[in-house]
Amino acid sequence: MTTNSKGLKAWLTAEDTESPTQAAIQNIWMIWRRFADNPLGLLGLGIILLLVFAAIFVPWIATYSPFEQNLQSALRPPGGAHLLGTDELGRDIFSRILWGSRITLSIIVIVSIIVAPIGMLVGCFAGYYGGWLDTILMRITELFLSFPSLILALAFVAALGPSLENAVIAIALTQWPPIARLARAESLSLRHRDHISAVRLMGASNLRIVLSHIVPLCIPSVVVRITLNMAGIILTAAGLGFLGLGAQPPTPEWGAMVSTGRRFMLDSWWVVSMPGIAILTVSLAFNLAGDALRDALDPRQE
Amino acid sequence: MVDIMKSQTPIIEIDNLIVSFGEGDDARRAVDGVSFSVLAGETFGLVGESGSGKSTILRAITGLVPSTATTLRVMGEDVSRERGKDFYRKVQMVFQDPYEALHPRHTVWRQLMEPARIQKVPDAETRAKASLDAVGLPQALRWRYPHQLSGGQRQRVAIARALMLKPEILLLDEPTSALDVSVQAEILNLLCDLQEEHGLTFLMVTHDLGVVAHMCNRTAVMQSGKLVETLPVDVLVNGGATEPYTRKLIAASEAYGEAPASLSQLTKV
Amino acid sequence: MNSPLLSVRDLRISFNGVAGPFEAVRGVSFDLGREKLGIVGESGSGKSMTGRAIMRLTPRAAMVKAQTLCLPDVDLLQASEKTMERIRGKRIGLIMQDPKYSLNPVVSVGEQIAEAYLIHTRSNASEAKRKAAAMLEAVQIRDPERVYRMYPHEMSGGMGQRIMIAMMLVSEPEILIADEATSALDVTVRLEILNLLDDLVRKRGLGLIFISHDLNLVRHFCDRVLIMYRGHVVETLKAGELDQATHPYTRGLLDAMPRIHTPRRRLPVLKRDPAW
Numbered sequence: 001m002t003t004n005s006k007g008l009k010a011w012l013t014a015e016d017t018e019s020p021t022q023a024a025i026q027n028i029w030m031i032w033r034r035f036a037d038n039p040l041g042l043l044g045l046g047i048i049l050l051l052v053f054a055a056i057f058v059p060w061i062a063t064y065s066p067f068e069q070n071l072q073s074a075l076r077p078p079g080g081a082h083l084l085g086t087d088e089l090g091r092d093i094f095s096r097i098l099w100g101s102r103i104t105l106s107i108i109v110i111v112s113i114i115v116a117p118i119g120m121l122v123g124c125f126a127g128y129y130g131g132w133l134d135t136i137l138m139r140i141t142e143l144f145l146s147f148p149s150l151i152l153a154l155a156f157v158a159a160l161g162p163s164l165e166n167a168v169i170a171i172a173l174t175q176w177p178p179i180a181r182l183a184r185a186e187s188l189s190l191r192h193r194d195h196i197s198a199v200r201l202m203g204a205s206n207l208r209i210v211l212s213h214i215v216p217l218c219i220p221s222v223v224v225r226i227t228l229n230m231a232g233i234i235l236t237a238a239g240l241g242f243l244g245l246g247a248q249p250p251t252p253e254w255g256a257m258v259s260t261g262r263r264f265m266l267d268s269w270w271v272v273s274m275p276g277i278a279i280l281t282v283s284l285a286f287n288l289a290g291d292a293l294r295d296a297l298d299p300r301q302e
Numbered sequence: 303m304v305d306i307m308k309s310q311t312p313i314i315e316i317d318n319l320i321v322s323f324g325e326g327d328d329a330r331r332a333v334d335g336v337s338f339s340v341l342a343g344e345t346f347g348l349v350g351e352s353g354s355g356k357s358t359i360l361r362a363i364t365g366l367v368p369s370t371a372t373t374l375r376v377m378g379e380d381v382s383r384e385r386g387k388d389f390y391r392k393v394q395m396v397f398q399d400p401y402e403a404l405h406p407r408h409t410v411w412r413q414l415m416e417p418a419r420i421q422k423v424p425d426a427e428t429r430a431k432a433s434l435d436a437v438g439l440p441q442a443l444r445w446r447y448p449h450q451l452s453g454g455q456r457q458r459v460a461i462a463r464a465l466m467l468k469p470e471i472l473l474l475d476e477p478t479s480a481l482d483v484s485v486q487a488e489i490l491n492l493l494c495d496l497q498e499e500h501g502l503t504f505l506m507v508t509h510d511l512g513v514v515a516h517m518c519n520r521t522a523v524m525q526s527g528k529l530v531e532t533l534p535v536d537v538l539v540n541g542g543a544t545e546p547y548t549r550k551l552i553a554a555s556e557a558y559g560e561a562p563a564s565l566s567q568l569t570k571v
Numbered sequence: 572m573n574s575p576l577l578s579v580r581d582l583r584i585s586f587n588g589v590a591g592p593f594e595a596v597r598g599v600s601f602d603l604g605r606e607k608l609g610i611v612g613e614s615g616s617g618k619s620m621t622g623r624a625i626m627r628l629t630p631r632a633a634m635v636k637a638q639t640l641c642l643p644d645v646d647l648l649q650a651s652e653k654t655m656e657r658i659r660g661k662r663i664g665l666i667m668q669d670p671k672y673s674l675n676p677v678v679s680v681g682e683q684i685a686e687a688y689l690i691h692t693r694s695n696a697s698e699a700k701r702k703a704a705a706m707l708e709a710v711q712i713r714d715p716e717r718v719y720r721m722y723p724h725e726m727s728g729g730m731g732q733r734i735m736i737a738m739m740l741v742s743e744p745e746i747l748i749a750d751e752a753t754s755a756l757d758v759t760v761r762l763e764i765l766n767l768l769d770d771l772v773r774k775r776g777l778g779l780i781f782i783s784h785d786l787n788l789v790r791h792f793c794d795r796v797l798i799m800y801r802g803h804v805v806e807t808l809k810a811g812e813l814d815q816a817t818h819p820y821t822r823g824l825l826d827a828m829p830r831i832h833t834p835r836r837r838l839p840v841l842k843r844d845p846a847w
Contacts, residue, residue, distance in 0.1 A: 015450075016442045023409050023445035194402040197366050198460075202417040202467070203390035216407065351757035352728070453614065482613035482784065487827035487838035494837065509757065516829035516838065539831050554758040556831060557791065 041292020047285035064092035123183025149174035227290035231283035317373035350524030394464035400456035454485035575602035580639035609793035664739030670731030681719030729760035
């Protein structure tokens with residue numbers, strides 16, 4: 001085992017790489033080394049991994065069904081059979097939070113999948129080409145940016161009807177413009193760099209330059225930005241849930257749970273606090289991880 | 303330094319080249335009516351201080367900055383308006399800062415393959431291997447990223463990449479000014495060898511008269527966008543320059559060159 | 572050389588790298604008098620790190636050790652951060668390659684010089700202003716009144732470097748460290764700046780540490796030269812006697828330089844000996 005791990009370490013840090021795969025893995029290893037230097041970042045990552053783990057294995061971890069009502073044990077304080085207490089319908093809060101992690105996680109994943117490519121393509125093309133294309137794309141982006149994001153999301157959900165799917169679409173609509181702006185700024189500074197000039201001097205088309213040279217270089221900062229925005233996404237989703245425009249009861253969405261628990265806040269603090277703490281912890285975790293990721297991806301920033 | 307010109311055929315012909323930056327009242331001519339021609343097989347130097355427009359000329363030839371010219375011909379072909387994909391098989395460029403010039407997240411191998419893929423060169427892998435050999439880099443280095451290489455190695459990769467398309471002309475933009483002296487010697491030697499082997503023509507921008515004296519057959523001296531004079535390098539180093547600016551430039555370079563002279567004496571020039 | 576302005580004995584700077592500890596400076600010793608001392612080396616030789624260590628401005632990850640690192644009356648290794656703040660700028664000045672990074676972009680250069688003076692001396696604003704204007708004149712800036720009100724982005728490289736020198740000299744330091752201070756300048760401007768430095772060093776009796784990669788420049792400008800390679804001094808010579816350098820590294824560096832008047836077919840390439 002020891003020789004094996006030593007061999008792995010040597011392979012990861014070897015000067016003479018033997019294959020492109022090894023080179024790529026070494027690169028990831030170096031990023032991981034820098035990331036691991038940041039204890040807060042590790043804490044954030046740990047929480048995120050815990051969330052993912054929970055979301056996958058809820059059926060086995062959760063002690064109760066999230067929908068099972070038991071009016072006899074309604075509003076029980078934390079402790080005993082109910083780890084985090086029960087809500088007004090006697091549902092186990094711990095189980096509901098666990099099931100809610102699936103919803104939170106899927107919102108995050110879906111929003112990211114929609115937002116990243118749109119924002120990146122709009123921003124990179126606008127930044128690289130400049131001129132009228134830049135003007136048109138950026139005015140559209142600013143149009144979206146000029147509304148506060150929650151208001152915009154509210155308007156869309158109100159128009160499309162309250163549901164989780166519509167909430168996701170609405171959140172995505174409010175999240176792509178900052179990404180586009182970021183990608184544009186990156187490509188503006190990239191397009192005059194010598195290595196882009198060098199590709200132009202190979203006779204590459206503009207489309208090729210944007211797609212295979214500008215976009216990949218924007219990915220790290222976009223990933224960092226999206227990670228940092230996760231907190232905002234979670235909060236917006238919770239906000240929509242709270243206002244009754246996101247997930248509909250009895251779906252165990254964290255924001256909706258806070259919303260319903262609000263009525264019992266004075267007597268039964270745990271109904272509001274527990275999902276609230278979940279929202280807070282996960283948002284914070286994404287922020288910490290995003291910060292550490294930014295430092296890890298750009299070693300020259302020191 | 304090669305004494306005999308390899309040919310008298312001009313390979314780059316430039317007449318009245320103008321490059322302006324800015325618009326309207328702010329417009330500034332970075333290159334202001336420059337004319338010269340480079341002969342096939344020679345090394346032609348462009349010397350001047352920062353802001354003299356010498357690098358801009360290279361960028362204008364390759365179309366990286368827009369320019370106007372009465373004549374701008376490369377290998378007999380008019381390129382003043384448009385450059386086809388073929389143009390870049392004839393002309394390649396080596397940049398000043400080798401770190402900037404390489405894609406930061408591509409391996410050496412990918413940097414070399416990129417031009418071949420774009421130009422659809424059939425025997426790309428053989429060429430890439432040959433290019434690495436030509437610049438004296440071991441094949442083992444090909445999976446490294448630029449940040450894992452020394453400055454000299456990076457510049458070798460940049461030169462190898464330029465060789466991938468087997469160009470006739472290499473535009474060298476201060477190729478050694480970001481390197482240590484000992485590495486500069488290696489790179490300059492490498493460039494001389496490549497020129498001999500592949501019959502390349504060099505158009506070389508530099509601020510270092512020592513490099514010009516070592517590398518070039520002829521040189522043009524630039525000052526604030528204008529060409530002051532064009533002269534053979536042996537005339538330049540033997541004090542044959544007629545323009546006062548050229549003489550001043552030489553005197554300043556000699557002040558701490560090998561000529562033993564005291565500083566205070568020379569700054570009065 | 573009587574009573575050095577600065578003594579350095581066995582200076583060592585190391586880092587904990589991914590591949591284990593790495594020594595950037597490996598036992599550098601020298602004394603600085605009222606002279607122009609050149610430190611020459613290629614990138615990675617540890618020359619800049621040596622300069623930084625004197626100011627105690629090494630990166631946080633660096634571990635600095637030395638037998639001696641002191642001014643006549645202060646031990647720079649033991650001094651508190653507060654003492655160092657009084658020493659930096661006041662007793663030891665530092666001029667770096669690019670003045671743009673060292674100057675505040677939103678304050679006029681004259682005010683910055685005056686402020687530097689105010690920080691280090693007990694005086695009032697009007698005196699500081701007078702002193703700053705006088706300093707601009709001392710670094711041979713034409714029309715100092717106008718330049719006083721200019722902002723860093725309005726300056727050429729040479730002018731920016733003059734401003735930096737003015738700012739460093741206004742508090743009348745004993746030691747000036749110039750780290751590649753003229754490398755980014757054009758040859759003609761570089762000569763003017765060197766001349767100015769030379770003049771000021773002579774008139775004010777400063778000790779100047781001139782860190783550079785340019786052997787030819789240093790040999791014409793400095794009194795004494797330390798040649799550094801991979802973190803230690805391979806040779807110390809009087810600048811005028813550089814031709815008699817014996818160490819193969821120094822000889823190799825001198826040979827590798829292209830020369831204007833003696834053209835060679837090929838440049839000799841430096842053979843590096845791991846034992847150096």
